[in-house]
Amino acid sequence: MSLNQVDRQILALIQQDASLSTAEIADKVGLSQSPCWRRIAKLEQDGYIKGKVALLDDKKLGFDMLVYANVRLSNHGRNNLAEFEELILSYDEVTECYTMAGTMDFMLRIISKGIDGYERFVRDNLLNLEYVQEVHSNVTMTCVKRTTALPL
Amino acid sequence: MSLNQVDRQILALIQQDASLSTAEIADKVGLSQSPCWRRIAKLEQDGYIKGKVALLDDKKLGFDMLVYANVRLSNHGRNNLAEFEELILSYDEVTECYTMAGTMDFMLRIISKGIDGYERFVRDNLLNLEYVQEVHSNVTMTCVKRTTALPL
């Protein structure tokens, strides 16, 4: 099952604004409402659309600290990767986590309230773990751009 | 204007799933539909909710390459920050961009199709610029976690 041009257009639209009505979308892509609706339903069914979410204003809610932290585990820790990853999933402050090519590190995106909030998180939840060998914090200053949209 | 417990609950819910109906949300937070709707409307009005978007499956759409690139500008480039940032905004492959504390670098989150897609992007759009001094690519391997939700 593959996507045609209209499908891509639909995806491009709703990844920017999921509050568009199917009628509006239909209009923009040159379809009538019901087939447009069916396409969207199919895109969800087939898993192209993972979900719809509201994006909140982090600054306004007090989250003024955004840090990308590189975490290096000890040899011992590498045998408990599953455990570490479970923990990461449970920490709401960690909004993203990747393993990196080259190094044996994890990169974490950590959002918190103030430097103190960040320090508390790192101390209590990362340095805490015996198998965490090193945490290197890369603090962001200004957000120039941030979008969830893919370059379709 | 400040948020009460119910407002926070509402935000916590819709940042996870924006397809919930106001009736469902109302139910979960212990309100009836209309006041719940009004709260949500106010949260939008007041800017706590920046928007609603559909999250797409990047892998499924062919975006299998995710890189965090550190970009260092020359002295000359630092006098054209505005121009550089404008460009960044125009590149759909760059989904995030921050200036970093400490260094005078930018950190870019770049999503593309394959190594070749990435290389093409960097060559054509970054190395291209005379005032870009250095691009350091940090390639991600596995995505352990990724959410847009704030730790409310």
Next chain:
DNA sequence: TATTAAAGAGAATAAAATTCTCATAATTTT
């Protein structure tokens, strides 16, 4: 060329969003 499968249009229905009116509780003012 006949036949089947995909995909679109438009109308009908169901569900949800939005608005309105009224009641209650909290807060402020006198």
Next chain:
DNA sequence: AAAATTATGAGAATTTTATTCTCTTTAATA
């Protein structure tokens, strides 16, 4: 403390949107 104002909730009414259905057209296949 009483009166008045404001904020917030409930429920019904209305409008809009999502969803389903039927029919037609187009495209693909035998």
